[in-house]
Amino acid sequence: MPARPYTLTTRAIHPPEHAGRFSHQPTSAPIYPTSSFAYDRIEDAVRVFEGKETGYVYSRYANPTVVAAEAVVADLEGAETAVAFGSGMAAILAGLLGVGVGAGRTVMASRDLYGGTYALLVNDLAGLGVETVFVEADHLDQVEATLAKGAVAATYIETMSNPLLRVIDVPRIVELSHRYGARVVIDHTFATPYLARPLEWGVDCVVHSGTKYLGGHGDITCGVAVAPAFHDRVDKLRRNLGGVLSPFEAWLLLRGIKTFPLRMRQHCENAMTVARFLEAHPKVTRVDYPGLSSHPDHDRAVRLFGGAGFGGVVAFDLGDGTMETAWRFINGLRLCQAATTLGDVETLVLHPATSSHRSLAPEQRQRIGIGDGLVRMSIGIEGVEDILADIEAALQTV
Ligand SMILES: Cc1ncc(COP(=O)(O)O)c(C=O)c1O
Incomplete structure (x- = not known):
């Protein structure tokens, strides 16, 4: 094929016409890292x-x-x-x-x-x-x-x-x-x-x-x-x-x-197991998880979610309800990581009063029930026995 009538510099910028044009259908959507789209006319x-x-x-x-x-x-x-x-x-x-x-x-x-x-x-x-x-x-x-x-x-x-x-x-x-x-x-x-x-x-x-x-x-x-x-x-x-x-x-x-429904099924199942474990634990004073019959909105959650599950997030209060106790628990975790997000495959833990809800005044946080001792965990899809063992070990430190 004869060289195109351009300098090497130009050819490096303008590829031959067939480059990047494919007639086959990929099973995974292509990534289009382009800011604009060119037209012949x-x-x-x-x-x-x-x-x-x-x-x-x-x-x-x-x-x-x-x-x-x-x-x-x-x-x-x-x-x-x-x-x-x-x-x-x-x-x-x-x-x-x-x-x-x-x-x-x-x-x-x-x-x-x-x-x-x-x-x-x-x-x-x-x-x-x-x-x-x-x-x-x-x-x-x-x-x-x-x-x-x-x-x-x-x-x-x-x-x-x-x-x-x-x-x-x-x-x-x-x-x-x-x-x-x-x-x-x-x-x-x-x-x-x-x-x-x-x-x-x-x-x-x-x-x-x-x-x-x-x-x-x-x-x-x-x-x-x-x-x-x-x-x-x-x-x-x-x-x-x-x-x-x-x-x-x-x-x-x-x-x-692609794996969202499978992940969600596991998040829900693991979170339910963790919530039950926490509710029965002597060092935990309150557990917020709509899958528990003790949650104020349990019946509504059953009605609205039709039995699909109750999500992957569990919140709970520890011991004396102070920030020090909550932080000691968080620092005692090894498998579960402290991170300001949720919904990942990994189990994550967060202290709402100093992260997601820090923009609220303390009295406002108290009014809606976010005390200094509240801990929020986003339960991942790891083996649930490993999550429970990590939580149990961290609870022993508070
Ligand atoms: C319930 C909820 N909505 C919205 C947001 C904001 O999302 P993003 O961080 O993707 O902007 C967050 C972030 O944590 C969230 O928890």
């Missing part, structure tokens, strides 16, 4: 830009690997489309704005929230003129009274709250919110589509920190918003806010999701 590019033809022009708008990951998450949630982001926080912000939250509007949020979401609401969105009213989401009279004031654009809740695993009556909250014209955004990170699909309850926008169970291996930071009726708005917000997911991380998400 400008007219074709413009048609795609104008939305008259489907295609790709620029990876901040859409990227094939990211779109493949979005399609899988959407399908798990029972939708056709989803919007992926570079983090769960970016998905939460776009979800809220996407359903109509903005200056002069009100968000009604459950008091029991992930600390980062709380900070977003009370610091950043408040600074932009969005008021947030916090309610006890299991007090439906309080929920209705807030909605009845008429200014609520969106209700924001978590299917299973972090870290106390409260399970609220989502279908009732959706019904009430819609009655008063509010949309519902739900953070489904803890429960995941393995336990329930909130769109079936009428929720308007499901958001995930895909960093957690969906990715599952602690190697990505990612978020997803699934909002069938608001998809175009959320998609446009991603374009303009720019919190995109990289094609590499989208591919890791795709790979992680």
Whole structure:
């Protein structure tokens, strides 16, 4: 084959036409590490830009690997489309704005929230003129009274709250919110589509920190918003806010999701075993796990999750309830690692008062039941006897 009529320098940049064009179908989605897409004719590019033809022009708008990951998450949630982001926080912000939250509007949020979401609401969105009213989401009279004031654009809740695993009556909250014209955004990170699909309850926008169970291996930071009726708005917000997911991380998400149901089954099974073990342990004063009949929301969790399980996170209080005791326990663990995340295959431990919920004032933490002695464990999928042995050894140090 004759050399192409270019200098070596140019040929290194412009590959031959057949390079990178394949007719076969790979079983694993290809990674498209490209910021833009080239067209032979400008007219074709413009048609795609104008939305008259489907295609790709620029990876901040859409990227094939990211779109493949979005399609899988959407399908798990029972939708056709989803919007992926570079983090769960970016998905939460776009979800809220996407359903109509903005200056002069009100968000009604459950008091029991992930600390980062709380900070977003009370610091950043408040600074932009969005008021947030916090309610006890299991007090439906309080929920209705807030909605009845008429200014609520969106209700924001978590299917299973972090870290106390409260399970609220989502279908009732959706019904009430819609009655008063509010949309519902739900953070489904803890429960995941393995336990329930909130769109079936009428929720308007499901958001995930895909960093957690969906990715599952602690190697990505990612978020997803699934909002069938608001998809175009959320998609446009991603374009303009720019919190995109990289094609590499989208591919890791795709790979992680292949084992998501198997992992979840094991997370749930191991967490149930650990929760029962802790509940029976003399050094543990309280265990929060919705699979235990002692949990205040056990019956509701059975009803809403239909027996699929109760998730992989267990929270508990130790001995004298002080930070020193909690830290001594955490430092006594060998197999289980102290890390500020959850949902990985490894068992992880965290001290909410000084990590996930540090942005809350101490009295606020106390009010929602997050004491200094509270420990949260994300139970992994290791052999459960090894997890129990590690916990037992660490408990002996407190
Ligand atoms: C329930 C919940 N939602 C959202 C987030 C934020 O997700 P990310 O860290 O991917 O932005 C977290 C992070 O820990 C979380 O626990």
